[in-house]
Amino acid sequence: MNCPNYPLKNNKCLPMTNNDTSIIANLCNVSKAYYGKTALRNIDLTLTQGQSYGLLGPNGSGKTTLMKLIAGLHRQTAGTITVMGKPITWRTKSVVAYMPTENFIYDDFSVESTIRFFADMYRNFDRQRATEILLKHDIALKVKVGKLSSGMSAKLKFIVTLCRDAELYMFDEPLNGIDLLARDFVIEELQQLRTKQKTLVISSHLVNEMEQVIDTAIFLRNGDIARQGNKDELAMQTGKDMTELYREVFNAS
């Protein structure tokens, strides 16, 4: 087991005692099983400040489960997860901004009500910025979320997640269902978060587009980390770009 930030006692992870503030999230020997099916198996992972991580893998490899565990929407079956040195509770949700792949915003809310909801629920939500970006993208504030096109809904959920001043941002398929121009906007905003030294976890099937915003690639296969490393180092070691490496890792399985 490789948990540099956890002391071990009787082969169990103990809560982190060091005060390394550069560590945003730490997963030690984390497993998640759903009544017979293992979604994640003995995952050890450390997310450090200012780094951008790409979760890569086919459907059902455990990418979403991993994000939901860190977001506090799932509970692990085994192992320990900490965010900013603390175990996952409702308090850690204030520093984690997670955008699920589903259009999670209430259909019966207007866009304006959604903004109000986020402003009320998250102290770190920038209401003015959210309104400005939405209007820039021609998303009317009075319209009901349920009436928005799938592309507009995708943009809305991205914008409300983006406009939080969190420590860790997790985007599950941020490029799903949006047009080319909106993709440029998403990529640009993700780059902006990197320059602000925020920690990013991004999962996407569009490996080549994600390549420009990630520092570390984590290849997940059947709930295991099949390969992990700095994007540039992996490219140097193998002489392959991310797409080729993706094919190599998953074709071999």
Add this chain to the structure above:
Amino acid sequence: MLLKLIKHDMIRRAPLYGAAIFTIIVLNIITISIWGVSPSIVVVSALPISIPVFFMFEVCTAYSRELTYKNRYMLFMTPNSGYKIILAKLLSLIIIGFFLVGVYGLIFLPNAIYISKQVGPYASMFPDVFKWFKQQDPMQFISLAIHAFSGIIGFILCIFTAQTLQTTFLSRIRFSKLIALGIFLTLLYIAGYCFGAISLFVQDILLNYEFYRQSSFIQREALWGIPMIIIEALGSACLVGFNGYLLEHKINL
């Protein structure tokens, strides 16, 4: 934050409740204008009764929707403890319940006054009813209202508990809805049985005392009713705590 949760819950439900109340009022007016006052009892009671029926339907489905629909993440990603979320859900239903009682009265009273003026045979019915009410001990109705109120809260919490269990321990089990229904019915039976047994126990103890046997109805009600209300409140608090614990520690959304 609790108040903000309640506020947004209300904002979400407002259009649905507004539409339902508007429909009931329009149906009420149409019924009276088409059939006149001949089906007076139906007009007085049946249409307004659709309000509590609608409320119960909402009680059964509102929390379940929050846990199982695609937008379930919206609430559970917020930095609010499970205890706060379940309490907010309960309190908003209580507020809506009181509001609907008011709406019921507003529809019922004009109907009653109108019909009592129009219909000969029924003209004396309402004054007779009011006379009967006046003859009764008001404490009887207060006591009945308090027990009915705590009974409704217990009923709502039994539904909540079954639905919370469905999203936690039973989240990945086949037929989880059916099992949750079974749990709900079992909980309801246990709650009813416990209430009956404790009620008899308290009464048996009190009957040993001379002052209880010789006391008036109001005094008896106070001596028996107050401990029972405390027990009911404790039972409800336990269910809120249990639901909050599950949402906080065992959730699988």
